[in-house]
Each structure stands twice: as C-alpha cells, then as structure tokens.
Amino acid sequence: MNRPFRVLAICLACALPFTANAFQNPLSLPSKTIPHPDQAPMFAIAQAGSRTVSVGRHGVIAYQDRNGKAWRQAKVPVSSDLVGVSFVDERMGWAVGHGGVVLHSADGGATWAKQLDGKDAGQAALAYYRKHADDLGPENRDTVLKQAARWAEEATAQPFLDVWFKNESTGYIVGSFNRIMRTDDGGKQWIPLIDKIDNPGELHFYTVRGNGDDVYIAGESGSVWRWDEHKGKFILVKTPYDGSLFGLVLAGRAVLAYGMRGSLFRTFDRGASWEKIKTDVRGGIVAGDVSQTGEIIVASQSGDILRSSDNGGSFARAADPLPTAVAGLLAFPTGAYVTVGPRGVRTGESANRVPQSR
Template sequence: MNTFRWAVLSALVVALAVPFTRHVIAAEFVDTLSSPAIQSEKALQGMFTGLASAGQRLIAVGQRGHIFYSDDSGVRWRQAEVPVSSDLVAVQFPTPTQGWAVGHDGVVLHSDNNGETWKRQLDGRQVGQIMLDHYQRQQAQQPDDAASALLVDEARRMIDEGADKPFLDVWFSDEKTGYVVGAFNLIFRTDDGGRTWVPLMDSTDNPGALNFYAMRAIGDDLFIVGEQGLVLKLDPATQRFVSVPTPYSGSYFGITGKPGAVLVYGLRGNVYRSVDHAANWDKVELGVSSSITASTVTADGRIILVSQAGQVLVSANNGASFTQQAQNRPAPVAAALAAGPGSLVVAGAQGLRQLPFE
C-alpha cells in the first residue's frame, strides 16, 4: 500500500499533515467506517472544515464524523447522528432537507431530514470496485482504448490499497444530480440522489491526476479547482471538464462569486477573477500574503474571503476589490458562511465561531 500524507484545508491552515489511516486509540485498530461518531458537547471545540446552509439551518462538519446543526445563526449547536467516525471535509444542501457530506475513507453521507440524521451512501471500500466494474465494461466496448486500460489498473490498485482516499468536496445541482471530488483525480457523479455513482476520471483534463480541492457552480458554469493551478470547467456539449488556463501555478483551494463574476483563490493570497466565463483572468490585489482558505456570499451579494490567518475581506463590487475588516483575535479558518446581517460563522481548528463584519 502506498503511504502518503494529505492535509485537508483546515490542517493546511495550521501546517499539520493528516495521515490517510484509520484512527488508532489505545493501540487498538478502530474501523472508522463502522464506528458511529461519538456524541459529545466537547466536539464543538474540535476541528471543523465545512459549513453549509440547509434552508435557515446551518450545518457544520468536521473531524471524527462530527456534524452539528444550528437554528439560530450559529449561537447554539446540536449534534447530528452520524454512522461513521471518519473525518469529514465538506457539506452541501441543494434543498433545505436534502444534503450530502464527504470526507476521508471515501465517505459520502446523505441526510433527508435537514441534517439531523445521516446515512452512508458510499465509502472507500466500494469506490475501487465501482471504478473497476465501470472501466472494465468500457474496455470491453473499446478494446483499443488505452485510457480505459489504465483506469482498470488504477481501480485494481485502489481495491488493493483499501479505503484510504478522501473526497474533498461535494456539489449537487438538485436533490438528484451531483458530484463528489477528491484526491488524485477522484470524481463521481450521481443522477439518482446517490443511490448509484458513476466514475468520471476519464472525463477530466487532469493527466497528472492532481488533487481536486473544490467544486462550485457560478451562474451556469461548473468549476473544479485543485493543486498546481488546476482549474477545470464543465463543457455541457461534451460533458468533459476541460482545462482553463490561469496566470497562477500554485494551488487553488476554492471558488466563489456570482453570475457574471467568478473568483478562484488559494496559496499566498492569490485570487484571480473572470467576468467572461473563465476566458480571461485578472489578479485581485488583496494586500495580504496569507493563503485564502474560505469564502461565502452574503444575502445582499457581497463576496467574503477569509485567510488562513483569520483575516476577513469583503467586496461590494463583485470581487473587483476587497476591504479588510478589523477582527479581534483572528484564528485559522477552513470554512465560512454568512449567517445573517453582519454575522459570519467560521469553522477551523478552534471549532465554530461567530465573527462580526460590516
């Protein structure tokens, strides 16, 4: 089995590397895929890496399978029932009731009751076999297709290595159609709400199998960003994710924006903006050198970026420029969500916090 280390965004923020192994407690193996998340109020002080809105409810996901929800804009939180204790990285609700969360061990979780309880739909023990079945069928139909042969070999390797590859983001357009993306070019699509999944590793312009860090739709365009300046955009005609050149070759951690303006952001304060559907990009000067690790858009259309140092930057002109907001005791942030007028909920190594902004 290959050994490698991966830092989810929150761990990158605090310069920690998290191994892709199961948790070991008191020298005993614990199968995180078979162990429900422990119910504990202390978990609120743990690491959280993902935030989402489920209607008026806020949902937060983090380490050891912890999922919490709040009905008062993040003042009070209650813990959800989760069937795994794998570290969770990202969460999204396309409707107020239907939501998905993803994380380590190839976990995909689904909730149909506004985030109160969750069920496992997919995990790393199944991912390799789904890939193998799919690409073997494809190879049988196209025996001379070298790409299919390579993906068959990759699927066999994943089966041998076990459930150690993470999904790092999730995006659904509605309660039926969605994607999960992750390490080493992992990308799957569902059209039935997660009951079945189809691998799309052959549908990305990612020959180096770079990690996918985030996936978002901005207007009618669907983007993926990742390491080494990777930006992909879905071509509706071919259903391929095609490469989009940008001026930066460092890692992009996320995508944000609104119809007519898309921003990609990442290492060392680098942010690039396009107003022509990713045909051209201009650098947005923030005046900060810390990596940008989180973003959100307010109800009145302002775009907010948050850095690894906890700096909050707000744009009222569709991301053309940003103003830094003063913060008391800034701390590393992995995710942010506008929770109401002048209120920002952030997640990170210090748990869940509320930050004011103007």
C-alpha cells in the same frame, strides 16, 4: 506537494498515539457524543434553509437553527474526519471525508446515513470501466483502467475532499489523485468520471462548485476545470498561477478562485481569461462564500477576513484578524458570517465598511 489548509489540519489533528489492539475502523464506528460539538475542530460549513450545519473531526457534525439556540450534535454512523458538506434545501444534504466516505441527510443534518465509502467507490469505478472499456478509446483505455485498479486497491486510503449538489438528484464528489464521481439519483448510484476530465497528471481536486448548468473544479498547480456540455467532459481552464487553488466562489457571471499565498483570481468568461485580484494577504486563502445580497467574503488560514461588494473586483480587510485559523466560511444576508476551524464555530459581525460598487 501543496495541500489545502483543511487537509493539513486534519492530518495534524489525527496524529495521536494509538495501539494496534485499540484500533477500530472509523467507517464502522459512530461518532462519539461530546458536550460542546460546536467547539470541536471543524473543516466545512453549509446552510440548510434556516439551519447552519458544520462538519469536522471524528465524524462530529453540529447544527444550529436560526433562532440562536445551542448547537446540537447530529447522529453520524462514522467517526471519519469530514471535510466537505453541501445542502440543496432545508432537508437534503451530503457530507464527505476521509476513508472516501459519503454521508446523506434527509432531515436538515440532524441524522445521517452512509451512502458510500472508499472501498465501495473503488470497486464501483473498476467494475464500471471494465464494463465500458470498449467505449474508452484506444488512446486512454489502459490509463483509465490502471487508475481505476489503483482506486480499488487503495480502497479507503484516499479521501473525498469536497461535494456539491445541483439539486436533490445531481451531485459531484471530488478528492485526491483524480478521484471524481457523479450521481443523478441522489447518491443511490455513483458513476466515476476519471475519463471525463483533462487531468493526466492525476492532480488533487480540492473543491467543486456550481451555478446553474456551470460546474467548476479547482485543485493543484493553479488548475481549474469547467464542465463542457458539448464535449461531455471537464476541460482544463488554466489560470495564470502554478500554486494550489483551494476554493471557488461563484457570484453571478463572476468566478473567483483562491489559494496559496493570498492568491485570488477572477474570470467573467468561464475561464478564458483571468485577472489577479489584490488581497495584501500572505497566508493562503482557504474559504469563501457569497451572500444572498451579493457580498463576497473570503478568509485566510491565518484568520484574515476580506470583504467585497463589487463582485470581487476589490476587497477590504476586516479591522482585526480572527484569533484562530479558518477552514470554512458561510456568509449571511445581514453581513454577518460564520467561520469554522480547529477551535470550532465562530460568528463574525457585519462589516462597518466594504468596497462600493464601481
């Protein structure tokens, strides 16, 4: 089963010796304060106004203001590995990770509170579908109820792998084995959507991204799903690829999906047709972002940095790969970027030369 680099990195990072007597539930154990939080293994990064926020191993969250002062560590109530983060403005943000945990910050990432964990999510999903069983229809009622029951039984065993919020109220969380939920009240209540997505094989969801009213999810087997308002569900818009797709970049009308073996695909018609974009990268592309100026930057797990200024039609490789693996990337309007990975946070410089618009 193919999995994104950041999930592999987390699994490897957690493969440490322990004794049963020493175990403490990471969902009830606050993250430990460390001397240099920006040097801890990190798996995702986001922008909160003029602040940069990264999330990583053992619940460590680090943030830095644009003034360039030292990175500071946030107060986090869990020590679970965190792998996804989303901010809608300079204050409101959410992070997700192992144990099915969902965290919320209302102060730009300085302090966090737990909104949800895998046990609560599973119980909520099961209760919701039992209550609405008659609305599911005979063709999928049993399937959905069985999935919800497994979700509740597995409790904290499955992670949420990504989060995206449209505004302070509406957001989505996605994860392994068809786990997907939506909130319309900022995370006070989460509604399961396993009956609202074309995923009979219970493929993993690796990322969720949106642009305006369009919301996309990418995952295993070259799968991309798009929210269809008319049908009231996520419909499958299959790409010409059968490997895992780890991420999405939404740049205006263009949607780029990237994944294993340097794979990169672009669509301008909401997934009806896709074109393969040349990258000349062998490793999996695991991170990407678009700056406010429209430049698209993607990174491979091997540290390759590719940049495009023609809406993703062509990419130029940076002169030298980064000396470390990459798990997440954030692009700035200046052309600079920040990456995160097993060695923490690293800042990249502006490019000397990028492809020009066609």
